[in-house]
Amino acid sequence: MKSNIEITMSNSEGVLERILGCLRQRGFTLCSISATESADESALVAHIKIKSERSIELAVKQIRKLYDVHSVMVEAMEEGQNGYRHLQAATSQA
Amino acid sequence: MNGAQILTRALEAEGVDIVFGYPGGAIMPVYDALLESKLKHILVRHEQGAALAADGYARSSGRVGVCLATSGPGATNLITGIGNAFADSVPMVAITGQVHSFNMGTDAFQEVDIFGISMPIVKHSFIIRKVEDIGPIIHKAFEIARSGRPGPVLVDLPKDIATDIYDGYQPQEPAKMTLPRVDAKHLAQAKEMIAASKKPLIYAGGGVRIAQATEQLLAFVEATGIPTVATLQGLGAIAGTHDQFLGMLGMHGTKAANLAVQDCDLLIAVGARFDDRVTGKLLDFAPGARVVHMDADPAEVSKLRTADCSLVGDIRTTMNFLHVTPECKEWVELCQKNKKEFDWKYDAPIDTVYAPKFLRKLSDAMSGDTIISCDVGQHQMWVAQHYQFERPECHLSSGAFGTMGYGLPAGIGAKLANPESPVVIVSGDGSIMMNIQELATIRRYNIPVKIVLIDNEVLGMVRQWQELFFNERYSEVSLWDNPDFLKLADAFNIPGIYIDKDEQIDDAIQSIKDTAGPLFVHVKIDQKDNVWPLVPPGKSNSQMMEAAAK
Numbered sequence: 001m002k003s004n005i006e007i008t009m010s011n012s013e014g015v016l017e018r019i020l021g022c023l024r025q026r027g028f029t030l031c032s033i034s035a036t037e038s039a040d041e042s043a044l045v046a047h048i049k050i051k052s053e054r055s056i057e058l059a060v061k062q063i064r065k066l067y068d069v070h071s072v073m074v075e076a077m078e079e080g081q082n083g084y085r086h087l088q089a090a091t092s093q094a
Numbered sequence: 095m096n097g098a099q100i101l102t103r104a105l106e107a108e109g110v111d112i113v114f115g116y117p118g119g120a121i122m123p124v125y126d127a128l129l130e131s132k133l134k135h136i137l138v139r140h141e142q143g144a145a146l147a148a149d150g151y152a153r154s155s156g157r158v159g160v161c162l163a164t165s166g167p168g169a170t171n172l173i174t175g176i177g178n179a180f181a182d183s184v185p186m187v188a189i190t191g192q193v194h195s196f197n198m199g200t201d202a203f204q205e206v207d208i209f210g211i212s213m214p215i216v217k218h219s220f221i222i223r224k225v226e227d228i229g230p231i232i233h234k235a236f237e238i239a240r241s242g243r244p245g246p247v248l249v250d251l252p253k254d255i256a257t258d259i260y261d262g263y264q265p266q267e268p269a270k271m272t273l274p275r276v277d278a279k280h281l282a283q284a285k286e287m288i289a290a291s292k293k294p295l296i297y298a299g300g301g302v303r304i305a306q307a308t309e310q311l312l313a314f315v316e317a318t319g320i321p322t323v324a325t326l327q328g329l330g331a332i333a334g335t336h337d338q339f340l341g342m343l344g345m346h347g348t349k350a351a352n353l354a355v356q357d358c359d360l361l362i363a364v365g366a367r368f369d370d371r372v373t374g375k376l377l378d379f380a381p382g383a384r385v386v387h388m389d390a391d392p393a394e395v396s397k398l399r400t401a402d403c404s405l406v407g408d409i410r411t412t413m414n415f416l417h418v419t420p421e422c423k424e425w426v427e428l429c430q431k432n433k434k435e436f437d438w439k440y441d442a443p444i445d446t447v448y449a450p451k452f453l454r455k456l457s458d459a460m461s462g463d464t465i466i467s468c469d470v471g472q473h474q475m476w477v478a479q480h481y482q483f484e485r486p487e488c489h490l491s492s493g494a495f496g497t498m499g500y501g502l503p504a505g506i507g508a509k510l511a512n513p514e515s516p517v518v519i520v521s522g523d524g525s526i527m528m529n530i531q532e533l534a535t536i537r538r539y540n541i542p543v544k545i546v547l548i549d550n551e552v553l554g555m556v557r558q559w560q561e562l563f564f565n566e567r568y569s570e571v572s573l574w575d576n577p578d579f580l581k582l583a584d585a586f587n588i589p590g591i592y593i594d595k596d597e598q599i600d601d602a603i604q605s606i607k608d609t610a611g612p613l614f615v616h617v618k619i620d621q622k623d624n625v626w627p628l629v630p631p632g633k634s635n636s637q638m639m640e641a642a643a644k
Binding site for chain 1 (some may be wrong): 209210213214215217218220221223238389392393396397
């Protein structure tokens with residue numbers, strides 16, 4: 001299962017490293033990543049695609065615990081014949 | 095003030111009285127500032143000892159433990175202790191010196207990226223980049239370490255920042271801790287589930303101690319009449335002598351506890367996390383039970399076992415709302431019958447020291463406020479099984495991490511945090527050598543801990559598994575060449591006694607009670623004594639292996 005996550009976080013030292021480390025250790029493989037600084041440079045918004053046999057809920061709950069993370073938005077996706085198909089979308093606050 | 099002085103002021107403002115550490119180049123400004131501060135510094139003999147002593151201090155007192163180390167190897171030596179605190183949710187602030195800011199990233203002398211190295215085993219971490227940030231970061235570090243599910247926070251302080259001058263620091267009051275209240279709808283659901291249950295069981299974990307919820311647990315247990323089991327970290331959450339307590343569950347749990355778990359129709363997890371040493375084969379754990387799960391950490395609920403009712407928030411207030419009495423008389427009687435039938439027996443006539451018997455006698459002899467600091471291995475499981483704890487803060491044991499070498503420094507930290515309570519360190523001949531250098535710390539400060547070394551000249555738990563699961567192929571477990579432990583204790587000017595006979599147990603325990611200063615009690619046991627019962631790895635808790643008890 002591949003999933004897209006949007007994470008909003010403080011633009012603090014090591015924050016992306018912390019998120020990527022958490023995902024790797026919990027059994028999620030990175031497919032793609034992009035991150036953009038907010039206009040005032042205080043926040044980062046990252047769009048991350050990951051894949052795993054494990055439930056995306058596990059990754060979301062662990063990322064939400066990170067002190068610098070403000071919110072996590074999940075779009076679960078599934079591989080289909082014609083690329084990807086949306087299954088669900090959920091927004092949550094840290 | 096310079097940065098190091100701000101640091102010590104901020105620690106004082108957080109109520110810190112003791113810090114454990116070891117000086118070195120990059121942390122020197124902080125050691126200079128310590129000379130004028132109110133903080134008492136305990137010089138350990140290895141940084142791992144500092145982190146583990148801070149852990150013992152924190153677990154036994156509920157306060158944040160603080161450890162200090164220099165950069166490079168000083169910082170990396172803290173890592174095992176930080177990992178241990180992370181695994182068992184212990185509030186800790188670890189402060190590391192770092193090379194000058196302008197040298198960071200140049201492979202300078204004693205430079206290491208401790209911020210990066212520690213990342214997976216801290217709740218949060220900081221590198222301080224400006225002197226004016228020192229105060230706010232230290233206060234934030236304490237708030238994070240104590241809040242919600244506690245854990246270690248690392249603060250890395252470059253040497254130049256520690257010597258920079260800033261006069262604007264304002265000490266802050268420690269932050270107040272609050273947890274969300276559980277949703278009323280979920281509480282009502284839990285209440286209904288408890289009321290309807292015919293075979294309910296309470297499964298108490300380390301979260302009860304962390305939340306300081308022993309009173310609420312006792313009220314909940316007694317109001318509902320529900321039988322109760324505890325994890326290793328949950329021991330003492332309800333008194334070991336309580337009528338409704340069936341013992342520890344899991345791999346080395348009591349038969350009464352494991353049978354109850356496997357047979358219950360409602361499992362009420364209180365600050366517990368369905369760890370693999372508790373559940374055995376997860377799919378077969380409490381197979382007929384619905385689950386009510388209360389915890390401060392939302393990530394633990396339904397992580398391993400899906401909860402039918404999740405109660406995320408403050409477990410103290412949660413339990414107060416759940417005082418209903420299910421109709422489960424037959425179930426309670428069955429649990430009591432099993433408890434009686436499978437109770438420990440210590441009456442076989444033997445000449446040698448049987449460690450479980452020694453520990454039960456120790457438990458009977460010591461006061462209820464005695465703190466037992468364990469190491470890791472067979473002796474640790476015997477303590478868990480046979481010592482009856484009245485309070486969870488009195489049982490210090492490296493549970494999730496299983497850190498050999500924990501007991502000695504943790505016992506030092508616990509004694510310094512609780513000078514009025516007796517502290518007994520129970521160790522094994524493998525574990526004690528992992529941090530044996532801390533005998534020097536005991537001597538230096540004349541810390542009156544009692545050390546009970548249970549010596550079988552072998553790495554006993556590994557030997558037991560090689561015997562049972564590796565066809566008795568013993569690989570690198572013999573410790574035939576141990577040092578003479580009493581001579582070793584004597585070298586640190588610590589008096590000792592040696593026993594190897596059953597008839598000597600009572601006198602040894604009396605010496606533990608009567609000796610004012612530190613004491614080293616060397617207890618020789620039979621190498622073939624194993625820990626029973628045992629749920630083999632990957633098996634269900636209903637498949638307990640047993641052997642004839644002595």
